[in-house]
Amino acid sequence: HALRVALAGWLKLDTPPHAVVATALPLVEGGPRRLVHGVLGNLIRRPATLPPSPRLPAPFDVFWARDWGAAVAEAASAALAEEPATDLTLRDPAETEKWAQALDGISLAPGHVRTARKGSITEWPGFATGAWWVQDLAASLPARLLPAKAGDHVLDLCAAPGGKTLQLAARACRVTALDVSDHRLERVRENLARTGLSADLIAADALRWQPDGLFDHILIDAPCSATGIFRRHPDVLHLKGTTDLVPVTLLQAALLRRAASWLKPGGRLVYATCSLFPQEGERIAERVIAGLPREAITADELPAGLQPAAEGWVRTLPGQVP
Structure with missing residues (x-):
């Protein structure tokens, strides 16, 4: 070591x-x-040199080539070689150009800035005033896909660490943010205080909790294997290599079934995971909501460089938005 x-x-x-x-x-x-x-x-x-590209650890080199193709597996390997840029979500999307310039970044969507800036994030322009928060572009998609407007009552299920809650609160929605861990909700409280936004935070088990009424929209960022965060946390590929997905997929299905009963007619529910296993994403949704109306996501709802699948869902993969 x-x-x-x-x-x-x-x-x-x-x-x-x-x-x-x-x-x-x-x-x-x-x-x-x-x-x-x-x-x-x-x-x-000698001097020693590194190989041109690292290799994905087993079994992900096989799994991801099988599920998404060899090009995606190669892009994932290449991503391990470089420190990723930092994505930020802005409190006010109207200030996108201003903050892109101030933070030496680019924008791929309104309210988004990607920067290669280094150093302590707490010292970057706009942090102290709560103008933005750190949130990967892919992680911002579920809230972007909710057609929630000011005054709508929105449930953010499994809400911590809170980026999606902040997105919805910035639209002046009435947000109920529920998470099983009160400790994890503490970070949400800190970011709400820093940004001057508000939400109703509840620490409870979603499989036992019962809301007082129905919601205009619901967002579920379900617990998962978290293999999709491998760029920032490569250790996840070593920790999760032999993980049995059955227990977590049972939990995901149960959460989705329960939450679907809390949605007002005409509302939208978005189900998301930060996993690159289709067993935790598309297959869960296809099985659980097979009999429910499904609204296809369109290209104009997505940031530059992303396209919906023919089935109407969105899958972000290594190499799509380098």
């Missing part, structure tokens, strides 16, 4: 070799210090 840290510093972060050695050796004090010093010295003199 000390060698990996040293090689990442040298080959990816451009840390000078002498600093790499000086940083690595204290990590193995009392251990194989001479071995680490000798291996690093040999690699630096």
